[in-house]
Amino acid sequence: MKADEATLARLMALSQAGDKLAYAALLDACQRWLRGYYSRRIAPSSLDDLVQETLIALHTKRASWDATRPFLPWLAAIARYRWVDHLRRLYRADEHELHEETMGTDDEPAIAARISIERLLGLLPPAQEQAIALVKIEGLSIAEAAQATGQSESLVKVNIHRGLKKLAHMIEKE
Amino acid sequence: MTMHRSSDALIxxxxxxxxxxxxxxxxxxxxLALAAAGLSAVVVITLFGLRPDWLAGSVNPMHLVATGLYFGLALAATVTVVVMSRPQIGSDHTGWRWAAAMAALLPLAGLIVGLSGGEDMLSAENVRHGAACFAVGGTASLLVFAMLTVWLRRGAPTDPDRAGLVAGVAAGAFGIFAFSLHCPDNDIVHIGVWHSAVVLVMAGLGRAxxxxxIRW
Structure with missing residues (x-):
């Protein structure tokens, strides 16, 4: 099933009313959408865990969506929140290879761009964005990231710490 | 959290x-927040009584302006908290800051007047009276504070630190609004220092x- 805004919103409204069939279809579509959403922004070894954590968050917080509002910006806010939380808990990803999947909302590129993780990361100063991308997403060590960026090791650590803190305050920013 | 099952099994x-x-x-x-604030105000008035000038039908302008500013701040902060409980990329959570900036005139004016020597801010009588307002105003905040906590726990705030801070501001401002309906003191130093302290302390409590x- 195609994960477009109108379909997802309709399924979610039915799910809030307790329709299990609609909910199964919704979660399946969200699972695929989330894989695209997180692709290249999390180590492949962590992708399954993060998608599942987000589905659980969607389940427990499903009352926080209002049928009068769009669905994908709500789901993306939850996904970003779980993503930042995941990065904060992650010490080091052990794989460097990245998935090449596409976003599940190709038919709505404007919305997809506004709610994407790239957009969120792009709000950070370049040095913080780079440190987080290299260490927390691509899984380089602090020393490797320092070498790659020309920053000192302690500066890489500071940039990661400050960047993650800033991200946590900007989850809902476009 | 480490998952070991397949996504299909989880679904x-x-x-x-x-x-x-x-x-x-x-x-x-x-x-719900307004109902909690209204109930707090009714309890305060029942226990301590309404200001004498309200009963006499001639209201002091300083009291009206200050109480109105606290109410405006409480309302703006409450709206922000409710918005924060329902996550949405593109939501703005900054509206309450303008109300806070306006209400900040009260402590600022109170401190300027107090420090410029108009009166003894630290006299035993002023401190006793101020501390009583602070204690009752703080207590009158607790119902709104609890209500907003429950609401945020039901919701999904993506910035729990800020949501806690703003909920504290809302509760403190509603609490001192309620007590202002009783407190007969129209002095800007008393209002600016002791009444504003309720908002500041509740904001700190909320943040802490x-x-x-409310983290999820």
Whole structure:
């Protein structure tokens, strides 16, 4: 099933009313959408865990969506929140290879761009964005990231710490 | 959290446990907060009585302006908290800051007048009276504070630190609004220092305590 805004919103409204069939279809579509959403922004070894954590968050917080509002910006806010939380808990990803999947909302590129993780990361100063991308997403060590960026090791650590803190305050920013 | 099951198994489990939910409505959140604030005001008036000038039908302008500013701040902060409980990329959570900047005139004016030597801010009588207002105003904040905590726990605030801070501001401002309906003191130093202290302390309490209660 195609994960477009109108379909997802309709399924979610039915799910809030307790329709299990609609909910199964919704979660399946969200699972695929989330894989695209997180692709290249999390180590492949962590992708399954993060998608599942987000589905659980969607389940427990499903009352926080209002049928009068769009669905994908709500789901993306939850996904970003779980993503930042995941990065904060992650010490080091052990794989460097990245998935090449596409976003599940190709038919709505404007919305997809506004709610994407790239957009969120792009709000950070370049040095913080780079440190987080290299260490927390691509899984380089602090020393490797320092070498790659020309920053000192302690500066890489500071940039990661400050960047993650800033991200946590900007989850809902476009 | 480490997962070991497949996503399909997880989805089956979540679908199996699905119960109908009542979506969080903006109007309901705001209405509950206003009801809690109204109840707090009624309790304060019942226990301590309404200001004498209200009963006499001639209201002091300083009291009106200050109480109105606290009410405006409380309302703006409450709206922000309710908005924060329903995550949405593109939501703005900054509106309350303008109300806070306006209300900040009260402590600022109070400190300027107090420090410029108009009166003894630290006299035993002033401190005793101020501390009493602070204690009752703080206590009158607690119902709104609890209500907003419950609301945020039902919702999904993506910035728990800020949500805690703003909920504290809302509760403190409603608390001192309620007590202002009793407190007969129209002095800007008393209002600016002691009444504003309730908002500041509740904001600090919200920032310190709420994030761990509302994180998800």
């Amino acid at each position: 089956a489990e979540l679908v199996g446990g699905l119960e109908p939910v009542r979506p969080l409505r903006f109007g309901e959140g705001l209405g 305590v709420l994030p761990r209660l």
